[in-house]
Amino acid sequence: MxxxxxxxxxxxxxxxxxxxxxxxxxxxxxxxxxxxxxxxxxxxxxxxxCCYDDYESDKQIFTACGREIEIRCDALCLALEALTQRQRDILLLSSCFGLTDNEIGQLLHLPRSTVQYQRKAVLDYIRELMEVTNEQ
The missing domain is CATH 1.20.5 (Single alpha-helices involved in coiled-coils or other helix-helix interfaces)
Structure with a gap:
């Protein structure tokens, strides 16, 4: 059993x-x-x-003619800080807020051709700075 x-x-x-x-x-x-x-x-x-944490220390706020823009890229922040206030205004108003050279000229009391010249020069300068930063 x-x-x-x-x-x-x-x-x-x-x-x-x-x-x-x-x-x-x-x-x-x-x-x-x-x-x-x-x-x-x-x-x-x-x-x-995905989820991204948003910390105040990760961004910098730049002002152009009373308009604020948040920048989170450290290399771009450094490049923007290297510019004069007028150059920064022209670049931010053009690139971030989409204003034309004529509209920027009216806001800053500058001729359109001056705005166009400075915008192009500033973009070239920023491009060079960013390329150098990316190579490092």
Whole structure:
């Protein structure tokens, strides 16, 4: 009789292990239908999942004719600080606020040609500074 109990217990244990393994495989299949690995996500989907911390120390605020713009790039902040206030105003009003040379000239009481010349010179200067910074 003892021998029969051993076989019964052995069969019971094997049945439990088979059913547990079968349940685990079914669970994996159910999850595989609903879950996608990160490597399978597109760039757009990954961007929707990310979260960025916003710290006051990570940005600098520049003002141009009473309008404020936040800059988060340290290299760009350094380049903007190297400019005179008038050069910075021209660049920010043009690039960030989309004003034309004529509109900037009216705000700063300068001829349009002066604004155009300084805007081009400042953009060239900023481009050089940024290239040097990126090379380092």
């Amino acid at each position: 003892s021998h029969h109990k051993e076989h019964s217990f052995d069969a019971y244990c094997k049945t439990i292990l088979r059913r547990t393994a079968a349940n685990a495989h079914k669970q994996r299949k159910r999850l595989a239908v609903r879950e996608i690995p990160f490597s399978g996500l597109s760039e757009t989907e990954l961007n929707r999942l």
